[in-house]
Amino acid sequence: MTLLAIDWILVLEKLILIAVIIFASLGIALYTTFAERKVAGILQDRPGPNRAGPFGLLQPFADGLKLIMKEEIIPNTSNKWLFILGPGLAMTAALMTCAVVPWGDKVELFGRTISLQIADINVGILYVFAVVSLGVYGIMIGGWASNNKFSLLAALRGASQAISYELAMGLSLIALLMTTGTLQLGEIVKQQQAPGHLWNIVYQPLGFLIFLVCAFAECNRAPFDLPEAENELNFGYHQEYSSMKLGFYLFSEYINMFISSAIMATLFFGGYDVPFLDESKLAPNMAAIIGIVALLVKVVIFIFFFMWVRWTIPRFRYDQLMNLGWKKMIPLALANMLITGAVVLYLHK
Amino acid sequence: MNATQIVFWFLSALALVSALMVLLSKNPVHSVLWLITVFFAISGHYILLNAQFLAIVNLIVYAGAIMVLFLFVIMLMNLNKQTEPQKNAWLKMAGAISGGCLLMILISLVKQANEITTKTARMKDGDIGLIGNLGKALFHDYVVPFEISSVLFLSAMVGAVVIGKKD
Numbered sequence: 001m002t003l004l005a006i007d008w009i010l011v012l013e014k015l016i017l018i019a020v021i022i023f024a025s026l027g028i029a030l031y032t033t034f035a036e037r038k039v040a041g042i043l044q045d046r047p048g049p050n051r052a053g054p055f056g057l058l059q060p061f062a063d064g065l066k067l068i069m070k071e072e073i074i075p076n077t078s079n080k081w082l083f084i085l086g087p088g089l090a091m092t093a094a095l096m097t098c099a100v101v102p103w104g105d106k107v108e109l110f111g112r113t114i115s116l117q118i119a120d121i122n123v124g125i126l127y128v129f130a131v132v133s134l135g136v137y138g139i140m141i142g143g144w145a146s147n148n149k150f151s152l153l154a155a156l157r158g159a160s161q162a163i164s165y166e167l168a169m170g171l172s173l174i175a176l177l178m179t180t181g182t183l184q185l186g187e188i189v190k191q192q193q194a195p196g197h198l199w200n201i202v203y204q205p206l207g208f209l210i211f212l213v214c215a216f217a218e219c220n221r222a223p224f225d226l227p228e229a230e231n232e233l234n235f236g237y238h239q240e241y242s243s244m245k246l247g248f249y250l251f252s253e254y255i256n257m258f259i260s261s262a263i264m265a266t267l268f269f270g271g272y273d274v275p276f277l278d279e280s281k282l283a284p285n286m287a288a289i290i291g292i293v294a295l296l297v298k299v300v301i302f303i304f305f306f307m308w309v310r311w312t313i314p315r316f317r318y319d320q321l322m323n324l325g326w327k328k329m330i331p332l333a334l335a336n337m338l339i340t341g342a343v344v345l346y347l348h349k
Numbered sequence: 350m351n352a353t354q355i356v357f358w359f360l361s362a363l364a365l366v367s368a369l370m371v372l373l374s375k376n377p378v379h380s381v382l383w384l385i386t387v388f389f390a391i392s393g394h395y396i397l398l399n400a401q402f403l404a405i406v407n408l409i410v411y412a413g414a415i416m417v418l419f420l421f422v423i424m425l426m427n428l429n430k431q432t433e434p435q436k437n438a439w440l441k442m443a444g445a446i447s448g449g450c451l452l453m454i455l456i457s458l459v460k461q462a463n464e465i466t467t468k469t470a471r472m473k474d475g476d477i478g479l480i481g482n483l484g485k486a487l488f489h490d491y492v493v494p495f496e497i498s499s500v501l502f503l504s505a506m507v508g509a510v511v512i513g514k515k516d
Contacts (some may be wrong), residue, residue, distance in 0.1 A: 082378065082382075123405045127405055130409045136413075138419050141382075144420075154426075
């Protein structure tokens with residue numbers, strides 16, 4: 001089946017894969033909001049949401065329904081198009097990263113071998129980095145278009161925070177690239193899976209720590225949630241938003257958290273690799289399913305860590321945030337890069 | 350028309366229309382957003398030429414960093430209101446004529462240039478734009494110019510810090 005010299009079955013296969021991954025991301029993000037409230041409840045010694053459905057499991061749907069049913073308010077003095085564009089951009093940038101994450105190895109269906117990664121491009125890490133740097137626009141445009149001073153201040157804070165921590169994140173990734181020698185995420189996972197090779201966390205512990213801190217800052221999560229510091233900025237860059245547009249902003253934060261957990265698991269914790277298990281001895285479909293479950297388990301652990309930190313550590317002050325970013329994280333990342341470079345050079349000689 | 354050509358024409362049209370909108374939109378923030386669209390379209394062209402590294406770096410540096418800076422400046426200067434002074438009609442006409450002349454010269458040059466007309470872009474099999482080949486070229490064949498340009502960047506950075514420190 002070829003028209004215009006395109007393999008349409010491949011296109012269909014990829015479209016289905018994209019749809020599945022996006023809906024799965026949305027579903028997981030939906031339940032992350034629920035988990036956040038439950039974890040907060042446990043950490044604060046109270047039951048958390050327990051009314052809707054058994055154990056409160058229907059709570060996220062109730063929340064979503066509430067958001068959709070609320071009245072859409074677009075402020076009179078706002079810039080209408082950009083006001084609507086803002087949440088859309090935030091959501092798009094949050095979802096775009098999932099294209100390069102290897103969610104599992106290959107599965108065999110209907111005689112075709114389907115890779116569980118949408119696109120294994122050979123600049124995978126740089127793609128992630130590009131999408132992260134585009135994530136700023138959702139916040140900036142939303143905050144500016146609201147025509148509200150608090151929103152604008154929060155948007156500027158958010159953007160400068162994202163830019164500051166992007167640098168350290170990029171430098172920590174360069175050190176990782178020196179050890180792996182490839183930018184392809186699929187290849188990075190394969191390397192970690194290979195017998196005799198440990199997960200990258202062993203070779204890059206400092207790099208992982210820097211990446212983790214920067215991921216917190218990029219997701220605007222506590223203790224770096226300054227763009228939404230209620231007691232200084234009322235509510236943050238989404239103050240003027242209501243209904244599902246607000247929902248998009250809140251939701252994109254959870255998707256960001258999910259995707260950055262998946263990226264961290266892929267880069268440093270072996271992706272879909274199960275430790276002490278030789279996947280090549282299993283049937284390919286079985287191995288793929290075990291791999292997906294392994295990746296999801298790692299992601300869930302990271303998401304729990306995100307929440308644990310949020311409900312444990314108080315928020316930074318703005319100057320502390322900038323100090324940490326520019327005067328501690330970047331020099332540390334540079335030192336890590338130099339040491340890694342020296343060791344790699346020494347081992348090759 | 351094959352698929353590559355369809356994508357090429359679509360991206361070209363997108364790039365040209367967005368570039369026009371950069372000039373035509375009254376609101377500077379809109380201009381910045383249209384410029385970001387232009388960069389995306391150009392990155393699409395790079396991907397068609399199999400220059401993936403260039404495409405992604407174009408997005409990171411221009412769409413991701415420089416345009417954020419533009420947005421920052423425009424938002425802080427509050428150019429929202431139409432504060433741009435109205436230029437008179439003669440000045441506009443002179444601008445249009447001189448710009449049109451430049452465009453004509455460029456087009457005629459491109460049409461005459463033998464180097465361009467005899468060479469065609471390699472769409473799928475060209476692999477010089479892949480990151481491994483590009484890195485080898487940069488660090489083997491062009492290592493001295495590369496290092497000199499990085500020293501240039503470093504001095505620019507130091508200069509910016511010095512200017513920023515001066516009160």
